[in-house]
Amino acid sequence: MTEFVEVLKQLSAAQKPAKGVSLYTRFVNRPAGRVLAALAYRVEATPNQLTVLGALFTFPALAAVALLPPGPAMALCVGAALIVGFALDSADGQLARGQRSGSPSGEWLDHVLDCVKIVALHLVVLVSFYRFFTLPSAAFLLAPMVFQLAAVVIFFAGILTEKLKGRTRGEAPAGSPPALRSVLLLPVDYGVTCVAFLFLGSQQIFLSVYCALLLAHVLFMAAFLVKWFRELR
Numbered sequence: 001m002t003e004f005v006e007v008l009k010q011l012s013a014a015q016k017p018a019k020g021v022s023l024y025t026r027f028v029n030r031p032a033g034r035v036l037a038a039l040a041y042r043v044e045a046t047p048n049q050l051t052v053l054g055a056l057f058t059f060p061a062l063a064a065v066a067l068l069p070p071g072p073a074m075a076l077c078v079g080a081a082l083i084v085g086f087a088l089d090s091a092d093g094q095l096a097r098g099q100r101s102g103s104p105s106g107e108w109l110d111h112v113l114d115c116v117k118i119v120a121l122h123l124v125v126l127v128s129f130y131r132f133f134t135l136p137s138a139a140f141l142l143a144p145m146v147f148q149l150a151a152v153v154i155f156f157a158g159i160l161t162e163k164l165k166g167r168t169r170g171e172a173p174a175g176s177p178p179a180l181r182s183v184l185l186l187p188v189d190y191g192v193t194c195v196a197f198l199f200l201g202s203q204q205i206f207l208s209v210y211c212a213l214l215l216a217h218v219l220f221m222a223a224f225l226v227k228w229f230r231e232l233r
Helices: 002-013 023-042 047-067 072-099 104-132 138-165 179-184 190-199 203-232
Strands: none
Touching: 002 023, 002 072, 023 047, 023 072, 023 179, 023 190, 047 072, 047 104, 072 104, 072 190, 104 138, 138 203, 190 203
């Protein structure tokens, strides 16, 4: 137990800066990922193995959304699997920093799988809407397409902006982010989207939550693109 606590402290010291992350990532996903990373450290797992394990939680859950009629039990399983998959996505990076075993290939694998997850998530929602939902209008079938566009643009443009700014993993922490910013970023946190699937058992609630997150992503996409473009000028 003492060794486990020491590993947790070591991983905490190697944590990414808290600047620019939502409350969910800072206080839920990263701490959960830290525990998983410490467990992985104890069994001598590699960051890439955690990346693949996260995919093994995520993709079967997404397949279930497209293939199975939504219900309370199914929603609980899918939501839990997506949440664990996202925590493992945090754990792989924390383990790599703690072991000083990060590599370009590992970062590449992580980002590629993240991109596939984002695309697949909204594709399966589209399939579920078409197969199982009684939508108020056929126009709601456009919602997953627009959501997917906004999510992919935010993901890609954010990574590209960081690369063009020349930032490195060794950047010094910039301190705690303002509380308001952390709250405002909640709707565009992938973890919150994962939590939304816990409501999949109720079509009306899930559709309302999903469309609210869609609207937030579209608004934030516009704001982020303007902000990032100005920062690079």
